[in-house]
Amino acid sequence: MTDTIVVTNLSKWFGLKVAVSELSIGFRPGVTGLLGPNGAGKTTLLRVMSGLQRPSQGEVKILGVDPRQDTEIYRKISLVPEDESVYDRLTGREFVALAARLAKIDHPLERAETVLDTVGLTDAADRALGGFSKGMRQRAKVAAALVSDPEILLLDEPLNGADPVQRAQLIALFKRLGAEGKTLLVSSHVLAEVERVSDRVVAMVDGRLAAVGDVATIRAAMTDKPRRIYVDTTDPRKLAAALIAGSDVLGVQVDGGTVHVETRDAGDLARRLPAIAIDHSIAISKVEPVDESLESVFRYLVEGR
Amino acid sequence: MTLALHLYRRIMRRGRVIGLLALAAVPGLVFWLSAFDAPESDLTTLYTDVLASVGYTFAIAALILTTATLRDERDSGTLPYIYMRPIARTNMAAQSIASGTGAALVIGVGGWIASAVALLAVGGDMEAAIPSLSLFVAAGIGYAAIFVPLGYLVPRALLFGLGYILVVETILAFAVEGLAQISIWRISLSIYAGLEDGFGEVATQAMTPVTPGVWGGVAKLAGVLVIGLVVLTWALRKRDAL
Numbered sequence: 184m185t186d187t188i189v190v191t192n193l194s195k196w197f198g199l200k201v202a203v204s205e206l207s208i209g210f211r212p213g214v215t216g217l218l219g220p221n222g223a224g225k226t227t228l229l230r231v232m233s234g235l236q237r238p239s240q241g242e243v244k245i246l247g248v249d250p251r252q253d254t255e256i257y258r259k260i261s262l263v264p265e266d267e268s269v270y271d272r273l274t275g276r277e278f279v280a281l282a283a284r285l286a287k288i289d290h291p292l293e294r295a296e297t298v299l300d301t302v303g304l305t306d307a308a309d310r311a312l313g314g315f316s317k318g319m320r321q322r323a324k325v326a327a328a329l330v331s332d333p334e335i336l337l338l339d340e341p342l343n344g345a346d347p348v349q350r351a352q353l354i355a356l357f358k359r360l361g362a363e364g365k366t367l368l369v370s371s372h373v374l375a376e377v378e379r380v381s382d383r384v385v386a387m388v389d390g391r392l393a394a395v396g397d398v399a400t401i402r403a404a405m406t407d408k409p410r411r412i413y414v415d416t417t418d419p420r421k422l423a424a425a426l427i428a429g430s431d432v433l434g435v436q437v438d439g440g441t442v443h444v445e446t447r448d449a450g451d452l453a454r455r456l457p458a459i460a461i462d463h464s465i466a467i468s469k470v471e472p473v474d475e476s477l478e479s480v481f482r483y484l485v486e487g488r
Numbered sequence: 489m490t491l492a493l494h495l496y497r498r499i500m501r502r503g504r505v506i507g508l509l510a511l512a513a514v515p516g517l518v519f520w521l522s523a524f525d526a527p528e529s530d531l532t533t534l535y536t537d538v539l540a541s542v543g544y545t546f547a548i549a550a551l552i553l554t555t556a557t558l559r560d561e562r563d564s565g566t567l568p569y570i571y572m573r574p575i576a577r578t579n580m581a582a583q584s585i586a587s588g589t590g591a592a593l594v595i596g597v598g599g600w601i602a603s604a605v606a607l608l609a610v611g612g613d614m615e616a617a618i619p620s621l622s623l624f625v626a627a628g629i630g631y632a633a634i635f636v637p638l639g640y641l642v643p644r645a646l647l648f649g650l651g652y653i654l655v656v657e658t659i660l661a662f663a664v665e666g667l668a669q670i671s672i673w674r675i676s677l678s679i680y681a682g683l684e685d686g687f688g689e690v691a692t693q694a695m696t697p698v699t700p701g702v703w704g705g706v707a708k709l710a711g712v713l714v715i716g717l718v719v720l721t722w723a724l725r726k727r728d729a730l
Contacts (some may be wrong), residue, residue, distance in 0.1 A: 201574065235568055236728040251725070257574045266565030270498070284490040285573040 184211045187335055187366040188232060193241035195390075202227035204390040205241070210368055214361035216381030217370040224390035225370045226265055229337045232368075233262040237266050245335060258286065261328035265339035266372075267320060271313030275304050275323050278312055282327035285371045291330075298326040303352055317344025325353065335366045342376055409433050409445045412452065415469035416442060416460075422467075425459045426452075489571060491580060492538075495587035499556045500594070508549040512599030512624075515542040520606035531612040533688035539603060539620055540677055540691035544653060546599045546624060547673060550631040552647040553595060553640030554588035557632075562730065563639065570730045581720035585713070588632035596624030619683035622702075626679045630672035630709050633716030642724050665697050672712065674698040679705035 186209030195203040203224040219225045228235040232243050234250030234257075242249065248256045270278055283291030299308050302322040307315070312323060321344055328336060338357070342350050357380050361367050371377045377384065386393040401456055416422045419442045423435040431448040446452045449472065460467050519538040526534050535700055561567040570580075604617035634652075639645040653673075661668040674695050680689045681700035698705075 230730055233568070233572055235571060235730045237726070254576055255574050258570050260572070262568055262572055264565065264568045268565040270566060281490070281494060282569060285494075285570060285575065287574055289570075 186211055187246055188368070189244045189304075189408055190228075190232070191242050191244075193228075193231065193243060194239050195224075195231055195236060196239050201390050203231065206390070206392055207241075208385065208392060208395065211368055211383075212361070212364045212366045213382045214221040214357055214367040214369060214380055216377035216384045217368055217387065218372075218377060218384060219387035219393075220372075222384070222389075223387040226339055227390075228387070229262065229339050229368065230371060233260065233337055235262070258331055259333055260335040260337070261331060261333040263321075263324045263328045263336070263338040263341050265343075267317065267344075269312045269315075269320055271321060272311060274309050274311055275299060275315070275319075275326075278323055279308075279326045279330055283330045286331040288331060294330055295326075298329045301329060301356065302326045303349075318346050318349045321345050322349065322353070333365070336360065336368070338367065338369045340370055340372070342371055350376060409447055410449045411473045412444045412446065412449060412473045413469070413473055414444060414456070414467060416441045416469075417466040417468075418463075421463050422459065422465050424457075425465075429455055431438055431455075431460055489583065489586075491573075491575060492583035492587040492590070494496040494570070495557050495561075496590050498560060499553055499587070499591050500686065504553070504556075505595070508552060508595050509598040511549040512546045512595045513601065513602035514545040515539050515653070516602030516604075516606040518542045518589060519603060520609055523606070523610040523612070526610075528609075528611060531607070531610060532616040532684075533687040534679075535603070535607055535612060535616055535620070535688075536686065537688035537690035539623060539680075540688075540694040543599075543627070544658065544673065546596060547627060547631060547653050547657075548650070549595050550592040550628055550655060551635055552646065553591045554632045554635035555645040555649055557584055557591070557639055559639035559643075559645055560642040563643075565730070571724075577724040578717070578721045580724055581637075581717050584720060585632055585636045585716055592628035592632050593625060596628040597621070600624045602607050606629065610659065616684065616686065619680060622683055623676050623680040626676035626709055627672060630676060630712050633709075633713045634672065637716050637720040637723060640693055640720060646693075657682060662696075662708045668697055670708070670712075671698070675705050675708045675712075 189211040190206055190208050191202055191204045194201065206228070211303060212295050217225050220413065225238065231238055232245065233484060237251055242288065245256050245260050250256050273281065276295060276299065279295040280291050283294045288294045299305050302325050304319065304322050304326060307319060312320060315323060322342055327469070342353060345353060354376060357367055357369060361382065369377065369380055383397060419437045419440055423437050423442050426432050426442065426444055427435050431446050431451045433445040436443040444452065456467065456470065515538055519535055522538060523531060523534055561570060586716050603620060604614070607617050608614060635645065635649050638649060642648055656667060657671045657673050661671045661674065675698065677691065677695040678698045678700050679702050681691070681695060682702035682705065
């Protein structure tokens with residue numbers, strides 16, 4: 184599968200502040216999560232990709248085209264901006280129909296109806312956007328972005344403000360679009376949701392690429408980072424003593440009936456645990472890795488820099 | 489023209505329009521007040537003098553409207569909704585300037601109607617009011633051509649624009665002839681003066697050193713329009729949109 188977005192040696196700075204630094208990456212069809220703390224450069228990257236900002240150095244190619252050189256590319260790429268602002272005086276229907284007209288879509292009103300239905304806003308379509316909740320505004324923005332049926336959809340924090348039901352609907356929509364072969368890049372700080380929506384994760388820290396891959400791949404790549412595992416047992420002190428003898432275990436801590444283990448090789452620990460239990464006649468009731476979530480992976484990435 | 493219509497509707501908010509119509513009507517009001525005791529034979533020259541010297545209020549109204557054309561979109565973060573569309577940047581620039589011009593003309597015509605009504609109210613010759621429409625139209629087009637690009641490029645465009653109107657056009661242009669020749673207000677006055685024989689002394693002085701002439705003024709305005717279009721197209725292509 185070829186990359187639909189190619190970023191080569193991209194840097195973007197504002198005066199002395201470097202927002203994106205020498206970033207090279209490609210994005211394929213499917214859903215990719217873009218993660219990073221505030222100030223990591225996610226929004227700047229999306230803005231440069233969408234042609235709203237010019238690169239200070241390097242280049243961006245969208246389907247082989249520089250978005251700042253050929254405006255026809257905007258038939259194939261859309262952005263859902265992070266900014267909450269919309270045209271407050273327009274109704275949802277007027278907003279999406281305006282987007283359709285500006286995108287030079289045939290039958291803009293019909294297309295607007297279709298995408299309003301897609302995001303579940305048909306019933307509220309005649310209300311002014313100024314009276315919309317934050318989640319409804321997000322859905323209106325997504326509808327406006329979908330109106331041209333773009334091959335590439337850049338979404339900057341699209342789940343912000345959406346209630347759980349709306350989030351689930353949007354995530355399902357993004358997954359469906361990704362499965363249809365569209366390229367979606369979803370920036371979010373709601374890590375659990377990115378895990379749910381993304382096939383692939385790109386983590387950015389300080390304007391640089393920190394990691395690329397699925398959560399497990401990223402985690403596996405961080406072999407120098409300790410992993411924490413909680414083990415519930417009938418004899419925590421005996422288990423702790425047995426575990427600490429192993430070279431892969433960096434530290435143990437007893438907390439009631441649970442042993443907190445820090446290891447540099449979780450696989451080896453998993454292999455040793457049954458043997459230790461048998462050898463020392465210890466019953467183990469639960470083994471729980473506690474830092475497998477994307478949030479913990481991300482925290483490691485941030486702290487490791 | 490979808491974009492032009494959208495931008496026009498966006499900037500022509502009711503409250504703003506009412507306030508700016510009031511500002512543009514100031515010359516008419518001033519003329520009405522100053523014409524009470526004036527002899528009928530002097531009304532036309534007084535009319536031209538008042539428009540030429542107090543008409544800057546329309547320039548300020550046009551400034552407020554036209555700088556807002558794209559600045560409102562940038563400041564509110566809605567620019568991506570119009571920028572990321574398959575519209576050539578030259579076309580986008582032309583539609584933006586067209587919407588700013590249209591908005592300025594609506595206010596200008598409002599100001600002109602106010603001044604014509606004032607002229608009628610004091611028993612003046614309505615034939616003197618008709619050429620003055622050219623002043624508002626020319627100024628509306630000229631100011632839109634420079635202030636729409638300024639609004640896109642500069643965050644404090646209103647301040648810079650006020651500086652241009654109040655310092656460059658009213659003070660520096662008297663001292664530097666080169667500046668006077670490219671003063672939108674003087675160019676507009678020269679077109680008006682080309683259509684109105686009874687230009688007063690104050691009005692003539694306000695236009696100095698630009699000489700009366702319709703086609704010369706129109707040619708200068710066309711030049712300003714082209715420059716505005718080129719600058720805005722360049723800005724849309726080369727500058728960050730957010």
